[in-house]
Amino acid sequence: MITLAKKLKRNGDPSETPERPPTLFSFRDRLLPGQVAELTPEVLPSTAQVSFPHPDSLHKFHVYIRPTEGYWRGGRFEFEVSVPEDYNMSPPKVRCKTIVWHPNIRYRSGSVCLSLLRKSALDDGMGWTPTRSLKDIVLGLDGLFGDLVNFDDPLNLDAAQEFRLNSELFQRKAWDHVRKYAM
Template identity: 50%
Template sequence: MITLRGKLKKSAEVGNTKPRDFNKRISVRDKLLVKEVQEMEQTLPNTCQATFDNPNRLHEFNLVIIPDEGYWLGGKFLFHISVPEEYNMIPPKVKCITKLWHPNINEDGDVCLSILRQSSLDGMGWAPTRKLKDVVWGVNSLFTDLLNFDDPLNKDAAEQFSKDKETFKNKVREYVNQYARR
């Protein structure tokens, strides 16, 4: 099993980092993330891939989603996930890097998903019992069954869907072809 203390000690031994006091207090977040990242990687949906630019910074990673059904089929969407120091009392921050036409993701990349809210009207907001795998599965589900046109972040996309589904579908395809081609 990988431990953060073990990773840091091994890095120091091979000269990758400055010597550290390994008895120094490791944050609760970092202790949780060692286990949660392993669990997340073992349970990733087949449409997702998580990548870490720096394996010593488990609190910053990218998630690639390649939907295998629905409106966004054929696209490849990149999300950046940042886990704050106050985790697990505060949810991770998720930003969509790929521009897309979606009712729950605006063109700035902000994501509207109950699990990412401190408190939500539907009672499905963040709770300390939630884990990274829940966030990944939730973001992935925005491309299938959690698609929500009733509480949109991108009101124009939701309105377009309700008025003319074919025009909505065409605009989604246009965005996929322009910004999210595999």
């Protein structure tokens, strides 16, 4: 029978173990203040705004996008951003909290399809890399309502197909969703 004393003797006394090295979590916490400081109105487009509901918690924040042109103009779209412990090796998780008819945002669940949010393969040149920052996320979300909308790589297949088959119907539906959920 193994006793605690024998186990400690075999494994060594835990109080004698060397201090643990800094974790990835602490690295994230060292990076975030500098990256958050970049999220100023002078740097971000006028259509994007960032809010920190809990100022002591920089790893969870909200991004608000207000497109001034295109299918979603006049709407206010809220995104929730959660920065994982292994940031900057992994991208933040982003979810759209506003219901929107958009090919790159899953209807109702709010999952977002944006290439820079994908874990990157070293050879594909796309997706997340450790050199990206929170500013890139905000700029990417803003671009989803402009030049980065991608009907060829949809998350909402119905919206993309509707655009291909009947762009006027897509436009009406997008605008109806803006009026109903984003104003």
